[in-house]
Amino acid sequence: MDRKRTTPPPPNPNPSSPALLVTRAAASPSKAHMLAFHFLRALSRIHRVTPVRRRTRTIRRAAYSSMARAAGPRRAWSRALLGQARSRRARTLARRAVLVRRRVLTAAAPSSPAARGGGRFIAAGGETSAAAASRAALPPRQAGEPPRADALRRLVPGGDAMEYCSLLEETADYLRSLRAQVQLMQGLVDLFSCQ
């Protein structure tokens, strides 16, 4: 313990000082605090309540939800994420009864395991065939829009409904928040593994 106190915190990517955990996360400290507040609150709830086998999935969802809450409703991507979380919660309750019946009838494999990647997380909101078809058939909104924009629309939450110009703006903001969230989580992992 004394060794840690005498040496000053070196400027390396794994700081011994936990203060860098928060200030590193975003340009303005208040945004970083909001992000940390929402995510840590969710983490403590998960630690108390969630059974161990569902934790990874729940933590991942909590990461995106706290990102969206910290960003607030003024961004289209955060609104889309919060709406997806809300509708998923509502659908889970309805689907449970259906799944039990289906499992008994077909004895097929249960629904897919923890979805990898945020893309699947976003697609979980539109799993119905109608939504998938509309997503596949979406033409570019503007004549000069490059075809790559379709892939970007799928990655950014709420991207399907945006004009190309807004898509670029939302992507920049989403990217910044995502980076801050990753840095926050990385800092937490460092913190917990140093104990």
Add this chain to the structure above:
Amino acid sequence: MSSRRSRSRQSGSSRITDEQISDLVSKLQDLLPEARLRSNDRMPSSRVLQETCDYIRNLHREVDDLSERLSELLATSDMSSAQAAIIRSLLM
């Protein structure tokens, strides 16, 4: 590409000019991880979009990995000292 000049007809009330689009694209380029390594010349927008997509996918993957590590660490770590450290970092 030749229809760029007539794009102003597409949007409703506001004219979305070419410059605005390329301005946004260059902002995206600055956000990319290797923005400092490259020269400040603008990359073609398709390249910027491609790299942005890859970057977002990487970040999604990192969120998954970190979620998994966090769930393992939550089970094993000593909560009281970690909590004190977190509160300290938030108050500073």
